Amino acid sequence: MGQNRKITFILTTISAIIGVMLAVQLQSNLHPLQSESRSITELRKVLLQEQEKSKVLLADISKQEQLLSQYQESLDSVDSIGVMKEELSRAQKQAGLASVSGKGIIIQIEQDPILNEQWDAENLPLPDPSNLVLDVDLRWLTNELLANGAQVLSINNNRLLSNSSIRNVGEKIQVDTKTIRMPYEIKALGNPDTLISSMKLEGLEEFFRSVNMKVTIEERENLVIPAFNGTKHIQHMKPIKAKGDS
Amino acid sequence: MQIRKFHVYLTLVMFSTGFLMASSIELTQSTKKSRENENELQQEMSLNERIIAEREKNRSLEIQSLDRQRDISKIEEELAKHETDAAGLLANLEEARMLAGTVPAEGAGIVVTLRDNPSSNSQNVIQNIVHEQDIWRVVNELYAAGAEGVSVNDQRLVTSSSIRCVGPTVIVNGVKSAAPFVIKAVGDPDTLEAALHLPGGVVDVFDGFIKIESGKKENIQLPAFLGDAKVGKSVS
Numbered sequence: 171m172g173q174n175r176k177i178t179f180i181l182t183t184i185s186a187i188i189g190v191m192l193a194v195q196l197q198s199n200l201h202p203l204q205s206e207s208r209s210i211t212e213l214r215k216v217l218l219q220e221q222e223k224s225k226v227l228l229a230d231i232s233k234q235e236q237l238l239s240q241y242q243e244s245l246d247s248v249d250s251i252g253v254m255k256e257e258l259s260r261a262q263k264q265a266g267l268a269s270v271s272g273k274g275i276i277i278q279i280e281q282d283p284i285l286n287e288q289w290d291a292e293n294l295p296l297p298d299p300s301n302l303v304l305d306v307d308l309r310w311l312t313n314e315l316l317a318n319g320a321q322v323l324s325i326n327n328n329r330l331l332s333n334s335s336i337r338n339v340g341e342k343i344q345v346d347t348k349t350i351r352m353p354y355e356i357k358a359l360g361n362p363d364t365l366i367s368s369m370k371l372e373g374l375e376e377f378f379r380s381v382n383m384k385v386t387i388e389e390r391e392n393l394v395i396p397a398f399n400g401t402k403h404i405q406h407m408k409p410i411k412a413k414g415d416s
Numbered sequence: 417m418q419i420r421k422f423h424v425y426l427t428l429v430m431f432s433t434g435f436l437m438a439s440s441i442e443l444t445q446s447t448k449k450s451r452e453n454e455n456e457l458q459q460e461m462s463l464n465e466r467i468i469a470e471r472e473k474n475r476s477l478e479i480q481s482l483d484r485q486r487d488i489s490k491i492e493e494e495l496a497k498h499e500t501d502a503a504g505l506l507a508n509l510e511e512a513r514m515l516a517g518t519v520p521a522e523g524a525g526i527v528v529t530l531r532d533n534p535s536s537n538s539q540n541v542i543q544n545i546v547h548e549q550d551i552w553r554v555v556n557e558l559y560a561a562g563a564e565g566v567s568v569n570d571q572r573l574v575t576s577s578s579i580r581c582v583g584p585t586v587i588v589n590g591v592k593s594a595a596p597f598v599i600k601a602v603g604d605p606d607t608l609e610a611a612l613h614l615p616g617g618v619v620d621v622f623d624g625f626i627k628i629e630s631g632k633k634e635n636i637q638l639p640a641f642l643g644d645a646k647v648g649k650s651v652s
Contacts, residue, residue, distance in 0.1 A: 250495050
């Protein structure tokens with residue numbers, strides 16, 4: 171009887187060990203190494219992006235420190251106000267409230283008289299109003315320009331701010347609250363070569379030819395883009411100042 | 417007799433233990449092999465580590481930058497308290513900074529979410545996916561209704577921001593993100609909400625194609641635009 175119990179005991183122990191082993195193996199097989207589906211190329215891109223971001227952050231911080239020390243070094247309030255004024259003009263420049271200049275291009279979109287004549291000669295029906303330049307076309311154009319490195323834009327000398335809208339109101343297009351009329355003139359600051367070649371690549375001319383418009387692109391060494399001429403008051407937004415917000 | 421029975425059991429158990437161990441070793445080896453080669457794995461791991469370290473660093477830099485911003489605004493506010501000239505200046509300065517998007521900002525507004533709609537009745541699959549035009553359309557509509565600041569997937573829109581589709585992702589300010597697209601706008605919540613629901617407005621247009629949800633919020637926080645937007649030279 172005693173012998174029998176001993177056997178049962180040993181068997182139980184060994185079975186328990188096997189059970190644990192089985193469980194461990196099953197678990198490690200059910201949850202295999204968190205396999206990174208992302209390729210090395212993808213990871214490198216992410217890393218580059220993060221490194222770029224830290225560069226930008228460092229530049230931001232050094233600018234802030236510079237401003238801070240300027241404030242601290244100013245001896246009296248007149249000096250400090252001077253620093254503040256400088257900072258204001260910098261912020262206004264960035265917000266689009268000041269005129270800026272630099273290299274850039276001018277894109278002119280106008281009705282093409284030759285195409286119009288052809289249209290008449292071939293006795294085609296005149297383009298109906300829906301076949302004109304629409305707000306979406308101009309939005310597409312401005313978005314493409316910005317995506318290809320344009321820094322500052324204006325449409326018919328209306329500077330585009332961060333919160334500018336371009337939309338059809340009836341048959342007219344409004345930029346913010348200003349109605350614009352043909353011909354449309356878009357000014358863009360940025361590297362002219364990149365901008366011109368990217369606009370060619372995007373098929374700008376062909377696109378507007380389909381609605382009977384002629385596009386001319388000119389390169390300018392010194393292009394002046396005017397400040398936003400209107401009023402934009404911020405009523406609902408305020409800077410975040412509370413501690414601990416990120 | 418008893419002892420022999422015991423031996424048989426023991427042999428059986430040991431046999432299966434051995435088999436288990438062998439198969440376990442085999443399995444681990446084969447999973448390792450499936451990873452093309454050890455080298456690649458190591459490279460991936462080290463890349464991952466570097467990304468994590470870089471992210472950590474960036475987070476602390478962001479906090480540092482926010483601290484500096486706070487110090488600056490403290491000095492400016494102090495100045496505004498004592499000098500009447502400075503008070504007017506500060507108001508203009510804060511407005512310009514918020515408009516430029518260089519400082520984080522908050523206020524009442526709405527949150528709009530755009531989603532692909534795979535279960536749509538429409539036959540054309542392409543129409544059920546959110547495109548860059550759809551995002552602009554909403555953003556433009558919000559601006560026209562007086563939105564003062566907008567972010568798309570936590571990227572603040574500034575004068576030089578573009579929104580582009582690349583495959584299933586959208587790139588805003590050079591940063592990739594995927595659906596759903598969350599558009600946060602600060603402005604009068606009622607006006608913004610009404611603008612989206614106008615007859616023939618975006619909600620109408622998107623109906624049946626892509627999913628759009630919007631909700632008013634008492635407080636929306638917009639992040640600051642990171643980086644130095646080049647804006648050309650000043651004209652004197």
